[in-house]
Amino acid sequence: MRFDTVKIIFTDVDGVLTNGDLLVLNNGLYGKIFNTRDGLGIEKAIAYGIKIYWITGRSDYATKIRAEELGCKYVFTNGRTKEDLIKNILNEAKLKKDNAIFVGDDITDVRAKSVVKYFLVPQDGHKKARESADLIINKNGGKGVLREVIDLILNEE
Amino acid sequence: MRFDTVKIIFTDVDGVLTNGDLLVLNNGLYGKIFNTRDGLGIEKAIAYGIKIYWITGRSDYATKIRAEELGCKYVFTNGRTKEDLIKNILNEAKLKKDNAIFVGDDITDVRAKSVVKYFLVPQDGHKKARESADLIINKNGGKGVLREVIDLILNEE
Amino acid sequence: MRFDTVKIIFTDVDGVLTNGDLLVLNNGLYGKIFNTRDGLGIEKAIAYGIKIYWITGRSDYATKIRAEELGCKYVFTNGRTKEDLIKNILNEAKLKKDNAIFVGDDITDVRAKSVVKYFLVPQDGHKKARESADLIINKNGGKGVLREVIDLILNEE
Amino acid sequence: MRFDTVKIIFTDVDGVLTNGDLLVLNNGLYGKIFNTRDGLGIEKAIAYGIKIYWITGRSDYATKIRAEELGCKYVFTNGRTKEDLIKNILNEAKLKKDNAIFVGDDITDVRAKSVVKYFLVPQDGHKKARESADLIINKNGGKGVLREVIDLILNEE
Numbered sequence: 072m073r074f075d076t077v078k079i080i081f082t083d084v085d086g087v088l089t090n091g092d093l094l095v096l097n098n099g100l101y102g103k104i105f106n107t108r109d110g111l112g113i114e115k116a117i118a119y120g121i122k123i124y125w126i127t128g129r130s131d132y133a134t135k136i137r138a139e140e141l142g143c144k145y146v147f148t149n150g151r152t153k154e155d156l157i158k159n160i161l162n163e164a165k166l167k168k169d170n171a172i173f174v175g176d177d178i179t180d181v182r183a184k185s186v187v188k189y190f191l192v193p194q195d196g197h198k199k200a201r202e203s204a205d206l207i208i209n210k211n212g213g214k215g216v217l218r219e220v221i222d223l224i225l226n227e228e
Numbered sequence: 229m230r231f232d233t234v235k236i237i238f239t240d241v242d243g244v245l246t247n248g249d250l251l252v253l254n255n256g257l258y259g260k261i262f263n264t265r266d267g268l269g270i271e272k273a274i275a276y277g278i279k280i281y282w283i284t285g286r287s288d289y290a291t292k293i294r295a296e297e298l299g300c301k302y303v304f305t306n307g308r309t310k311e312d313l314i315k316n317i318l319n320e321a322k323l324k325k326d327n328a329i330f331v332g333d334d335i336t337d338v339r340a341k342s343v344v345k346y347f348l349v350p351q352d353g354h355k356k357a358r359e360s361a362d363l364i365i366n367k368n369g370g371k372g373v374l375r376e377v378i379d380l381i382l383n384e385e
Numbered sequence: 386m387r388f389d390t391v392k393i394i395f396t397d398v399d400g401v402l403t404n405g406d407l408l409v410l411n412n413g414l415y416g417k418i419f420n421t422r423d424g425l426g427i428e429k430a431i432a433y434g435i436k437i438y439w440i441t442g443r444s445d446y447a448t449k450i451r452a453e454e455l456g457c458k459y460v461f462t463n464g465r466t467k468e469d470l471i472k473n474i475l476n477e478a479k480l481k482k483d484n485a486i487f488v489g490d491d492i493t494d495v496r497a498k499s500v501v502k503y504f505l506v507p508q509d510g511h512k513k514a515r516e517s518a519d520l521i522i523n524k525n526g527g528k529g530v531l532r533e534v535i536d537l538i539l540n541e542e
Numbered sequence: 543m544r545f546d547t548v549k550i551i552f553t554d555v556d557g558v559l560t561n562g563d564l565l566v567l568n569n570g571l572y573g574k575i576f577n578t579r580d581g582l583g584i585e586k587a588i589a590y591g592i593k594i595y596w597i598t599g600r601s602d603y604a605t606k607i608r609a610e611e612l613g614c615k616y617v618f619t620n621g622r623t624k625e626d627l628i629k630n631i632l633n634e635a636k637l638k639k640d641n642a643i644f645v646g647d648d649i650t651d652v653r654a655k656s657v658v659k660y661f662l663v664p665q666d667g668h669k670k671a672r673e674s675a676d677l678i679i680n681k682n683g684g685k686g687v688l689r690e691v692i693d694l695i696l697n698e699e
Contacts, residue, residue, distance in 0.1 A: 085264035091372070093267070094251070094565065096259040097289040102567040107556035107600065108668075110564070111648060129264065132568040177268060178384065197265075198385065215562070227649065228669070242421035248529070250424070251408065253416040254446040286421065334425060335541065354422075356541065399578035405686070407581070408565065410573040411603040443578065491582060492698065511579075512699065 072189065072206060074224040077121065078170040081157050081183070082217055084127040084134050086176035087193055090213030103133050104213060112218035113141045119225060124160060126153055128179065153183040161186070174220055176200055176212055191220055229346065229363060231381040234278065235327040238314050238340070239374055241284040241291050243333035244350055247370030260290050261370060269375035270298045276382060281317060283310055285336065310340040318343070331377055333357055333369055348377055386503065386520060388538040391435065392484040395471050395497070396531055398441040398448050400490035401507055404527030417447045418527060426532035427455045433539060438474060440467055442493065467497040475500070488534055490514055490526055505534055543660065543677060545695040548592065549641040552628050552654070553688055555598040555605050557647035558664055561684030574604045575684060583689035584612045590696060595631060597624055599650065624654040632657070645691055647671055647683055662691055 085091050088109055094102035113123055123143040127134055130147045138145035146156060153175070161171055171187040173180070176196035181203045184190035192204035195211040210216045222228040242248050245266055251259035270280055280300040284291055287304045295302040303313060310332070318328055328344040330337070333353035338360045341347035349361035352368040367373045379385040399405050402423055408416035427437055437457040441448055444461045452459035460470060467489070475485055485501040487494070490510035495517045498504035506518035509525040524530045536542040556562050559580055565573035584594055594614040598605055601618045609616035617627060624646070632642055642658040644651070647667035652674045655661035663675035666682040681687045693699040 089264075091263045091265045092370075093262045093264055093294075094259050094567075095262060095290040095294050096251075096253075096257050096567075097293075098257055099289075099293055100567050100569055102259075102565050102573075105564045105566060106562045107560075107564055108562045108648070110600075111650070129267075132570075133566040136568075136570055137564075137566050177265070179268070213563075246421075248420045248422045249527075250419045250421055250451075251416050252419060252447040252451045253408075253410075253414050254450075255414055256446075256450055259416075286424075334422070336425070403578075405577045405579045406684075407576045407578055407608075408573050409576060409604040409608045410565075410567075410571050411607075412571055413603075413607055416573075443581075491579070493582070 072223075074172075074189075076169045076188065077172055077224055079122045079124070079161070079164065079166055079172075080116065080217070080220065080224075081124045081126055081153075081160075081171060081173040081187065083153075083173075083175040083177070083180055084125050084131075085129065086196065086212040087174050087216050088125070088213065090195075090211060091176075092213070101131065101133060103131065103137075105137050106213055106215055106218075108215035109217040110141055112215075112221035113143060115225060115227075116221045117142045121221075121224070122164070126156060128153075153180060154186045157183055157186045172220070174208075174217060229380075231329075231346075233326045233345065234329055234381055236279045236281065236318070236321065236323055236329075237273065237374070237377065237381075238281045238283055238310075238317075238328060238330040238344065240310075240330075240332040240334070240337055241282050241288075242286065243353065243369040244331050244373050245282070245370065247352075247368060248333075249370070258288065258290060260288065260294075262294050263370055263372055263375075265372035266374040267298055269372075269378035270300060272382060272384075273378045274299045278378075278381070279321070281314075283313060285310075310337060311343045314340055314343045329377070331365075331374060386537075388486075388503075390483045390502065391486055391538055393436045393438065393475070393478065393480055393486075394430065394531075394534065394538075395438045395440055395467075395474075395485060395487040395501065397467075397487075397489040397491070397494055398439050398445075399443065400510065400526040401488050401530050402439070402527065404509075404525060406527070415445065415447060417445065417451075419451050420527055420529055420532075422529035423531040424455055426529075426535035427457060429539060429541075430535045431456045435535075435538070436478070440470060442467075467494060468500045471497055471500045486534070488522075488531060543694075545643075545660075547640045547659065548643055548695055550593045550595065550632070550635065550637055550643075551587065551688070551691065551695075552595045552597055552624075552631075552642060552644040552658065554624075554644075554646040554648070554651055555596050555602075556600065557667065557683040558645050558687050559596070559684065561666075561682060562647075563684070572602065572604060574602065574608075576608050577684055577686055577689075579686035580688040581612055583686075583692035584614060586696060586698075587692045588613045592692075592695070593635070597627060599624075624651060625657045628654055628657045643691070645679075645688060 125138045135145040173187040189205040193212040282295045292302040330344040346362040350369040439452040449459040487501040503519040507526040596609045606616040644658040660676040664683040
């Protein structure tokens with residue numbers, strides 16, 4: 072696989088940047104558990120000139136906070152499909168399918184495969200997502216999946 | 229096993245929708261860790277017309293918040309047995325034993341087996357629950373047990 | 386091993402009732418993660434007439450909250466050794482060494498072995514604790530260690 | 543390997559004292575999960591006269607709270623390299639390279655190897671860190687890595 076044309080990474084959040092866990096406190100607060108390994112990789116990729124978009128079907132302020140702290144764009148689907156969102160973002164950025172990869176872990180992510188160069192899936196992604204993957208990542212969701220992807224792109228694996 | 233008659237899912241909470249972990253903060257707040265994979269499955273099952281009841285022996289506001297966010301009913305046993313609760317709910321909904329499954333992980337869940345079609349138990353359920361199970365789910369509690377059950381029902385496994 | 390004389394259980398907290406994790410929030414709040422499987426076992430043991438003491442070298446309000454919610458005694462060592470504390474508690478309760486077991490996971494717990502009938506250690510306890518154990522529990526700390534102990538005592542394993 | 547000259551331990555935080563997880567709540571609070579096994583080891587090492595510095599590239603109040611509670615120094619790199627920081631601290635304390643070890647888990651930690659006696663890496667550290675390690679620790683990050691290091695130094699393994 073060749074990653075030298077990649078200029079933009081789209082990533083799902085739950086199950087990729089987290090292991091899908093959702094903390095709920097009995098006062099109504101929510102929390103998610105991200106991983107600093109992904110954070111280090113993201114900072115490197117951005118310094119290298121790669122744009123990173125977090126696309127999530129679940130509106131969540133904790134996710135927005137973490138995405139923006141790391142210099143990523145936070146995109147809530149709000150009913151739109153991920154493939155439509157990705158196409159629009161690529162158009163506006165004057166980038167092509169060949170410049171984009173998408174990391175997702177579940178059935179609803181599979182259709183976005185058609186609008187990017189590669190569709191990558193965490194080791195513990197849903198069976199139907201893994202069956203459609205161009206590459207299955209060694210790490211499980213929340214344990215450094217995006218870092219492994221970025222190491223591949225930057226040849227630091 | 230045939231799931232085509234299933235119209236209602238009863239599920240225990242601790243050990244099924246969570247791995248049994250209970251976060252306690254030193255200001256008295258409690259928290260539980262649910263999984264978004266279950267959330268996606270639940271939304272699909274409800275869209276398909278299946279009702280989902282969360283039945284718990286431990287009154288907990290975090291659980292109530294999460295159940296209702298996903299469109300499920302939250303039921304606190306409050307001293308009643310799970311089998312009596314399930315029978316009453318089935319009667320009121322004019323549903324039969326054949327329409328119901330129950331997912332539970334511990335000894336106290338086993339007796340409810342008699343009032344549903346199938347009793348399903350997470351991979352890491354208590355030995356006595358696994359011995360009584362009609363089916364042992366591949367996932368551990370809190371890691372997508374209900375999602376796997378729903379994938380079976382909707383043929384998306 | 387015979388548990389029929391056991392009337393009192395002493396248990397360490399960190400590494401036994403938790404996996405040793407300590408959540409620290411950046412506003413200074415602390416949290417610990419207990420497991421509801423232990424909770425169910427504790428309620429059964431207490432209903433059976435067994436007393437349970439949580440003994441910890443780290444003063445912690447979250448631990449106190451959870452111990453007392455379950456009907457256990459919370460004891461902070463406050464510089465005293467665990468073996469001295471256990472001896473005093475046994476004396477006051479007019480119980481003998483033969484009536485007591487102690488569950489601990491670390492080097493500092495080993496000396497308390499001398500004042501109880503059995504010293505039990507989680508699967509992932511410190512090597513030096515495991516070497517001194519009368520019995521090594523199958524579960525890891527925080528994953529139902531005390532439940533497994535109580536199942537042994539109540540013959541529900 | 544000989545640890546008898548070690549008088550000071552430098553340790554990375556994320557991925558060593560934690561497993562890299564970063565809890566983000568939707569009110570903006572952050573949290574990290576430390577382990578009490580490390581805490582016990584740290585208290586022993588300090589009682590033995592060993593100094594411990596936590597060096598992190600991510601400014602974080604939760605980390606500062608935990609470091610200082612245990613009697614360790616909290617050092618935020620704030621753009622400086624870890625090797626420069628370590629050299630300065632050794633100079634000020636009139637200690638030599640031979641008196642220092644460094645525990646780190648990622649690529650950015652490798653260069654600090656040159657200014658300490660040994661560079662130690664958790665079992666689940668980054669491949670490039672493990673390749674440069676003088677010793678790979680059996681434990682994963684957040685599961686007692688520093689405790690294992692201190693047990694080696696104090697011959698309590």
